[in-house]
Amino acid sequence: MSHRHSIFCILPPHMLDQVAQNGSNAQREMAARTLSTSSQIRDRRVNVASAVIRGAFTAAGTSQRTVYDAKFGTKLPGTVARKEGDTPIADVAVNEAYDGSGATRDLYSVAFGRNSIDNNGMNLNSTVHYDKGYDNAFWDGQQMVYGDGDEDLPPAERLFNRFTISLDVIGHELTHGVTQFEANLVYRNQQGALNEAISDIFGSLVKQYQRGQTAADADWIIGEGLFTTNVNGVGIRSMKAPGTAYNDPVLGKDPQPAHMKDYVTTSQDNGGVHINSGIVNHAFYLSAIEIGGYAWEKAGQIWYKTLTDKLTSNSNFQNAADLTFQTAGEIFGVDSLEQLAIKNGWTGVGITVNGTTPVPPPSGDGCLKGLLHSLGLAR
Amino acid sequence: MMRIVFERTGGFMGRKVSLSIDLADLPPDQAGTLKQLVDESNFFKLTELPPKTPLPDGFMYSITVETETTQRTIHASDTNFPQTLRPLLENLLARARVR
Known part of the structure; x- marks a missing residue:
C-alpha cells in the first residue's frame, strides 16, 4: 500500500526547517500554499508543517540556553556562565553544555519539528561543575546537571571524565525532559x-x-x-x-x-x-x-x-x-x-x-x- | 561501638557503590573523625525527609548508622540530601567510590 503526497509534504524535515528558519516571506507563503493544495499528509509531517506556519505567521517561543556554574557545590542552578548568543568562554564544560544542548535542540527541531523540550520554546538550562567528585549527570525535572567526574582525585586514580564530554549524555538528559512532557x-x-x-x-x-x-x-x-x-x-x-x-x-x-x-x-x-x-x-x-x-x-x-x-x-x-x-x-x-x-x-x-x-x-x-x-x- | 553501612545506587551508569565499616576496624584517628561527622550531622535527630519522585539518572543514597543502643537509616537523593549530612557523605564516598 502506498500513498501519494504533495511535494511539500514529502520534503525532508531538515529542508522544512530551513524554510521555516531562513525562508523569505514569499517562500514561507509558498510553503503554506503548497500545503493547501496537497491531497494527503503523513501524520509525522504535521508537527513540522505547523512549525513552518507558526514561523511564518506568529512569533513562536524561542528557547534560550543558559549554562550555570555550581562551582563544585550542590546549589542549583548556580552562577550564570554563558547565555544564548554569548561567545565561548575559557571553560570547556560550559561550552560543551552550551553546544550540546544546542545540538539536541537542533535534532528535535530539524528531524521532528519539535520546538525545544516542551514543544513550546522552553529555555534550556544546564549546570556544570556540580558537586565535588560527582561521577554523574541528571535531569532534575527542570534542568540538566553535570558533574566533573573524578576531578578531585589524582589522575592515576580517576575513572570518570567530566560528563559534558559526551554529546549523547547531553541528548540523553534533555530527552528525559521531552519524555516528561510527553509520555511521562x-x-x-x-x-x-x-x-x-x-x-x-x-x-x-x-x-x-x-x-x-x-x-x-x-x-x-x-x-x-x-x-x-x-x-x-x-x-x-x-x-x-x-x-x-x-x-x-x-x-x-x-x-x-x-x-x-x-x-x-x-x-x-x-x-x-x-x-x-x-x-x-x-x-x-x-x-x-x-x-x-x-x-x-x-x-x-x-x-x-x-x-x-x-x-x-x-x-x-x-x-x-x-x-x-x-x-x-x-x-x-x-x-x-x-x-x-x-x-x-x-x-x-x-x-x-x-x-x-x-x-x-x-x-x-x-x-x-x-x-x-x-x-x-x-x- | 558504631557501624556505618553506606550505599549509593542509580546514576547515569546505574552502578552501585557500597561500603560497610565497623569503626573498631579503623585506625583511631579515622574512627574518631567518622564518629565526629556522625555526631555533628545530628544523624539520629534529623527530620524524616519526604519521599521524592526519583530523578532521572540521579543518585540515591542510603546511610545506616548502628550503635549499641540505636540504629537508623536515612534515604536521600541528590536534590533532597540534608546539608548537615554532606561532610559525612563526602568521607564515605571517598572510601567507597574508587576501590
Missing part, C-alpha cells in the same frame, strides 16, 4: 527502563545527526569518552552490543542484557532502569540497521511519534513494541520495509509484536486539513 513514563521497572532507553536512543541520534553518520557508520556507544584511560571500556552502554561496553577490574562488567531471556529483576536502580534499557536500545539498533540510512529519519521518526502520541506513563516493553509497529504502519504503510524492520528489531530481543492490523492512516485529509487540525482550527 514512570521511572521504575519496565516503564523506567523504557524511559531510559528513549533517552539513550535520542541521545545517540543527536550524536549521529551532528556527525552526519548513517546507522551503519554510527558506533551506538552511550557515554563515549566518559571513562579515563584507567578504565577498560569504550563507554557506559552499547546499543549495538549491550553488555560489552566495559569490563574493568574496578568497575566490573557492563550488566546490560540484549534479550528478554536475560531480563534482570532487581530492586536497585529503581528496578534496574539502566540495566534492562539495553533490551529496548538493542531493538532500536536492529530496526535502524535494517532500515538503513540516517537513523533519525525513519526509525527515529517512528519512535518520536510513538513517544509523543501513543506511549503513556505506564507503558511497558510490549506496549512500546506494539505501538512502534502500529506507528510504522501509519507512517510508512502496512507491511512496509520500515514496519517489518520494527517488528524484526523487537523479535531480535525476544518480543513478539501483537496486532498486525494497525489503525489505517487518515484518508482524504489533505495537508491543510491536517495542519488546521494540528493548530486547533479544524476537527
Whole structure:
C-alpha cells in the first residue's frame, strides 16, 4: 500500500526547517500554499508543517540556553556562565553544555519539528561543575546537571571524565525532559527502563545527526569518552552490543542484557532502569540497521511519534513494541520495509509484536486539513 | 561501638557503590573523625525527609548508622540530601567510590 503526497509534504524535515528558519516571506507563503493544495499528509509531517506556519505567521517561543556554574557545590542552578548568543568562554564544560544542548535542540527541531523540550520554546538550562567528585549527570525535572567526574582525585586514580564530554549524555538528559512532557513514563521497572532507553536512543541520534553518520557508520556507544584511560571500556552502554561496553577490574562488567531471556529483576536502580534499557536500545539498533540510512529519519521518526502520541506513563516493553509497529504502519504503510524492520528489531530481543492490523492512516485529509487540525482550527 | 553501612545506587551508569565499616576496624584517628561527622550531622535527630519522585539518572543514597543502643537509616537523593549530612557523605564516598 502506498500513498501519494504533495511535494511539500514529502520534503525532508531538515529542508522544512530551513524554510521555516531562513525562508523569505514569499517562500514561507509558498510553503503554506503548497500545503493547501496537497491531497494527503503523513501524520509525522504535521508537527513540522505547523512549525513552518507558526514561523511564518506568529512569533513562536524561542528557547534560550543558559549554562550555570555550581562551582563544585550542590546549589542549583548556580552562577550564570554563558547565555544564548554569548561567545565561548575559557571553560570547556560550559561550552560543551552550551553546544550540546544546542545540538539536541537542533535534532528535535530539524528531524521532528519539535520546538525545544516542551514543544513550546522552553529555555534550556544546564549546570556544570556540580558537586565535588560527582561521577554523574541528571535531569532534575527542570534542568540538566553535570558533574566533573573524578576531578578531585589524582589522575592515576580517576575513572570518570567530566560528563559534558559526551554529546549523547547531553541528548540523553534533555530527552528525559521531552519524555516528561510527553509520555511521562514512570521511572521504575519496565516503564523506567523504557524511559531510559528513549533517552539513550535520542541521545545517540543527536550524536549521529551532528556527525552526519548513517546507522551503519554510527558506533551506538552511550557515554563515549566518559571513562579515563584507567578504565577498560569504550563507554557506559552499547546499543549495538549491550553488555560489552566495559569490563574493568574496578568497575566490573557492563550488566546490560540484549534479550528478554536475560531480563534482570532487581530492586536497585529503581528496578534496574539502566540495566534492562539495553533490551529496548538493542531493538532500536536492529530496526535502524535494517532500515538503513540516517537513523533519525525513519526509525527515529517512528519512535518520536510513538513517544509523543501513543506511549503513556505506564507503558511497558510490549506496549512500546506494539505501538512502534502500529506507528510504522501509519507512517510508512502496512507491511512496509520500515514496519517489518520494527517488528524484526523487537523479535531480535525476544518480543513478539501483537496486532498486525494497525489503525489505517487518515484518508482524504489533505495537508491543510491536517495542519488546521494540528493548530486547533479544524476537527 | 558504631557501624556505618553506606550505599549509593542509580546514576547515569546505574552502578552501585557500597561500603560497610565497623569503626573498631579503623585506625583511631579515622574512627574518631567518622564518629565526629556522625555526631555533628545530628544523624539520629534529623527530620524524616519526604519521599521524592526519583530523578532521572540521579543518585540515591542510603546511610545506616548502628550503635549499641540505636540504629537508623536515612534515604536521600541528590536534590533532597540534608546539608548537615554532606561532610559525612563526602568521607564515605571517598572510601567507597574508587576501590
